[in-house]
Amino acid sequence: xxxxxxxxxxxxxxxxxxxxxxxxxxxxxxxxxxxxxxxxxxxxxxxxxxxxxxxxxxxxxxxxxxxxxxxxxxxxxxxxxxxxxxxxxxxxxxxxxxxxxxxxxxxxxxxxxxxxxxxxxxxxxxxxxxxxxxxxxxxxxxxxxxxxxxxxxxxxxxxxxxxxxxxxxxxxxxxxxxxxxxxxxxxxxxxxxxxxxxxxxxxxxxxxxxxxxxxxxxxxxxxxxxxxxxxxxxxxxxxxxxxxxxxxxxxxxxxxxxxxxxxxxxxxxxxxxx
Ligand SMILES: O=C(O)CCC(=O)C(=O)O
Numbered sequence: 001x002x003x004x005x006x007x008x009x010x011x012x013x014x015x016x017x018x019x020x021x022x023x024x025x026x027x028x029x030x031x032x033x034x035x036x037x038x039x040x041x042x043x044x045x046x047x048x049x050x051x052x053x054x055x056x057x058x059x060x061x062x063x064x065x066x067x068x069x070x071x072x073x074x075x076x077x078x079x080x081x082x083x084x085x086x087x088x089x090x091x092x093x094x095x096x097x098x099x100x101x102x103x104x105x106x107x108x109x110x111x112x113x114x115x116x117x118x119x120x121x122x123x124x125x126x127x128x129x130x131x132x133x134x135x136x137x138x139x140x141x142x143x144x145x146x147x148x149x150x151x152x153x154x155x156x157x158x159x160x161x162x163x164x165x166x167x168x169x170x171x172x173x174x175x176x177x178x179x180x181x182x183x184x185x186x187x188x189x190x191x192x193x194x195x196x197x198x199x200x201x202x203x204x205x206x207x208x209x210x211x212x213x214x215x216x217x218x219x220x221x222x223x224x225x226x227x228x229x230x231x232x233x234x235x236x237x238x239x240x241x242x243x244x245x246x247x248x249x250x251x252x253x254x255x256x257x258x259x260x261x262x263x264x265x266x267x268x269x270x271x272x273x274x
Contacts, residue, residue: 007036008037011042014038018152030215044201045143052143059134059136064247071248093134093183093184094182135181136178137177138177172193188246228248
């Protein structure tokens with residue numbers, strides 16, 4: 001997989017969101033995704049994340065069915081929970097999933113390689129049908145503090161053409177959404193509403209991996225994804241489910257796209273600031 005561009009703006013460059021993003025846009029466009037590492041002085045939440053008083057109103061349990069690289073994720077809504085309860089679930093999930101897999105590894109395997117994205121990815125596909133994770137997704141809100149001074153990268157107040165021109169705010173588009181994840185929680189690949197860009201900030205916790213099909217590979221990627229319709233022709237009863245998401249491993253994508261030897265995907269792992 002190809003890596004995406006990574007930028008390290010200086011404090012001065014970082015001071016103006018609109019200007020900075022405009023300056024890198026043409027470089028990022030062929031990839032469709034990039035990572036921007038803020039200057040060390042930037043603090044999005046001075047009060048930290050230790051005592052978060054947040055409720056997760058509709059956590060979704062993500063059950064997976066299928067085989068050989070082609071699956072569907074069935075998202076089932078569960079009752080609301082506090083962030084503390086979610087955190088306990090996340091620790092349990094890590095213990096049953098990742099740490100158990102780590103313990104099963106052969107002693108001669110190098111420990112420090114475990115955290116590599118490719119290794120995590122292998123673990124994900126090997127274990128995705130076990131221990132359904134919870135995902136606190138699409139929650140209205142933000143962990144960014146109300147800015148006391150200029151704060152041009154606060155996702156609630158981004159200087160964008162939409163915010164400049166639109167009289168109203170749109171949840172998930174010009175108003176940020178908040179996500180609480182855990183090992184194996186996932187969100188399906190999608191094109192953003194109206195093909196807009198999307199911006200994400202990882203506040204704390206373990207790294208989160210993003211995949212992106214480069215804009216030039218869009219049709220190819222969508223053609224390959226059609227294989228899902230062949231293997232799951234009849235959608236199961238949607239009653240009580242929030243959604244069903246098709247997922248296909250990169251290996252299966254390669255297999256079905258045999259005229260194209262490599263997968264059209266690129267990846268990017270976000271890491272929380274220390
Ligand atoms: O973080 C996620 O899981 C999904 C976020 C999303 O859908 C987006 O940024 O477009």
